[in-house]
Amino acid sequence: MNNELPATDPRVKLLAAKIKKENFKPDALIEILHSAQNSYGYLPMNVLAYIAKALHLPPSRIYSTVTFYHFFSLKSKGEHTCLVCTGTACYVKGAQAILNELEKKTGLKAGQVSADNKLGVQVARCIGACGLAPVVVLDDEVQAKVTTDEIINKIIDKIGTK
Amino acid sequence: MNTIDIKINERSLKVLPGITILQACRDNGIDILTMCHLKGLSDVGACRLCLVEIEGINKLLSACTTRVASNMVIRTDTEKIKRYQRITTELFFAERNHVCSVCVANGNCELQELGYKVGMDHIRYPFLFPECKVDTSHQYFVMDHNRCIMCTRCVRACSEVEGAFNWDVKNRGFQVRVISDFDTPWGESITCTSCGKCLQACPTGALWSKDVVQGQLEKHPEMITELVEKRKLLLT
Ligand code: SF4
Ligand code: FES
Ligand code: FES
Numbered sequence: 288m289n290n291e292l293p294a295t296d297p298r299v300k301l302l303a304a305k306i307k308k309e310n311f312k313p314d315a316l317i318e319i320l321h322s323a324q325n326s327y328g329y330l331p332m333n334v335l336a337y338i339a340k341a342l343h344l345p346p347s348r349i350y351s352t353v354t355f356y357h358f359f360s361l362k363s364k365g366e367h368t369c370l371v372c373t374g375t376a377c378y379v380k381g382a383q384a385i386l387n388e389l390e391k392k393t394g395l396k397a398g399q400v401s402a403d404n405k406l407g408v409q410v411a412r413c414i415g416a417c418g419l420a421p422v423v424v425l426d427d428e429v430q431a432k433v434t435t436d437e438i439i440n441k442i443i444d445k446i447g448t449k
Numbered sequence: 450m451n452t453i454d455i456k457i458n459e460r461s462l463k464v465l466p467g468i469t470i471l472q473a474c475r476d477n478g479i480d481i482l483t484m485c486h487l488k489g490l491s492d493v494g495a496c497r498l499c500l501v502e503i504e505g506i507n508k509l510l511s512a513c514t515t516r517v518a519s520n521m522v523i524r525t526d527t528e529k530i531k532r533y534q535r536i537t538t539e540l541f542f543a544e545r546n547h548v549c550s551v552c553v554a555n556g557n558c559e560l561q562e563l564g565y566k567v568g569m570d571h572i573r574y575p576f577l578f579p580e581c582k583v584d585t586s587h588q589y590f591v592m593d594h595n596r597c598i599m600c601t602r603c604v605r606a607c608s609e610v611e612g613a614f615n616w617d618v619k620n621r622g623f624q625v626r627v628i629s630d631f632d633t634p635w636g637e638s639i640t641c642t643s644c645g646k647c648l649q650a651c652p653t654g655a656l657w658s659k660d661v662v663q664g665q666l667e668k669h670p671e672m673i674t675e676l677v678e679k680r681k682l683l684l685t
Contacts (some may be wrong), residue, residue: 333556341676345614345640346630346633346640347614347615347640349616350617350619350628350632351617351619351628353617355620
């Protein structure tokens with residue numbers, strides 16, 4: 288594991304600023320993890336090591352916290368993410384068919400990331416936008432009342448091929 | 450000193466306020482089954498073996514984390530409690546791979562003893578047979594997750610007594626595992642001081658020293674209690 292984070296990386300600057308803003312308080316671990324995951328998309332091991340050092344927290348405590356909350360992820364979710372809501376409202380409006388089609392077209396199952404790390408497919412149970420069902424979230428952008436073709440086209444726009 | 454009146458199994462007792470029900474029982478020679486409790490360490494109520502019935506409260510409470518209150522009427526010996534203890538014990542055995550006959554701790558294991566104590570003759574639950582690692586990367590010690598019952602005594606001994614914080618717990622539910630540092634091999638730990646306190650704290654054959662032979666393991670959890678007691682000398 289390469290422990291050093293490149294100081295020139297804007298994400299590292301952001302992280303350092305956040306830690307400073309929280310006064311290096313161990314209690315702020317969750318907030319700091321939140322902001323790290325926001326800028327990295329997930330929590331790489333060297334980022335966790337960096338946080339452990341800065342806050343004087345045991346690695347085991349940090350790892351325990353990260354794996355306790357489903358929100359945190361240790362694995363990259365892909366450069367682009369496509370999240371299909373399978374909550375009740377979206378399900379009724381055909382979310383499952385969208386998901387099936389998407390899985391077939393991309394060759395990825397929900398929860399998987401493509402080998403080139405370009406695309407990750409996820410599911411969620413109700414994102415709280417039921418009026419817009421069926422909902423797909425592409426890179427944090429909510430796509431309302433979608434059809435499979437629309438989504439596939441948008442994905443192609445984003446990642447080029449496939 | 451001020452005392453309060455409580456009743457345990459019909460016996461009227463005078464006890465110090467603020468102590469746990471467990472301590473009140475132990476001080477008065479009343480037997481109570483425990484697993485995650487280790488005197489000297491904080492109590493977390495993880496194993497659910499020390500459940501007691503308290504008059505006026507319709508759920509069972511863990512004696513190790515519930516404090517006495519005046520005029521509390523406590524029972525430790527009802528059929529209901531015995532039934533639960535039996536279930537809990539069976540679940541311990543069903544959750545991972547406890548094969549006593551090939552375990553280093555055979556004959557010296559708190560879990561095995563517990564099985565005898567609650568009269569467990571068979572297990573009514575399907576075994577989960579999870580795939581568990583055996584971490585032999587440490588120079589002197591072994592961590593066999595197959596035998597771990599997640600009492601977290603090692604975690605607390607390591608953090609509260611040694612202050613090293615090598616151990617913690619990852620995940621949730623039946624996915625929980627004891628971890629070293631970033632879930633990295635124990636032998637690569639940057640926090641472990643190789644003090645061996647976790648080995649003494651562990652009630653089962655999950656943590657042991659490489660120099661013991663099968664069935665020859667000896668554990669001394671009371672060493673942890675002693676350490677905590679003696680440390681108080683520094684404060685006086
Ligand atoms: S390794 Fe031993 S002491 Fe640690 S949680 Fe497992 S059974 Fe308990
Ligand atoms: S069910 Fe999809 S947003 Fe509520
Ligand atoms: S000893 Fe009380 S819950 Fe384990």
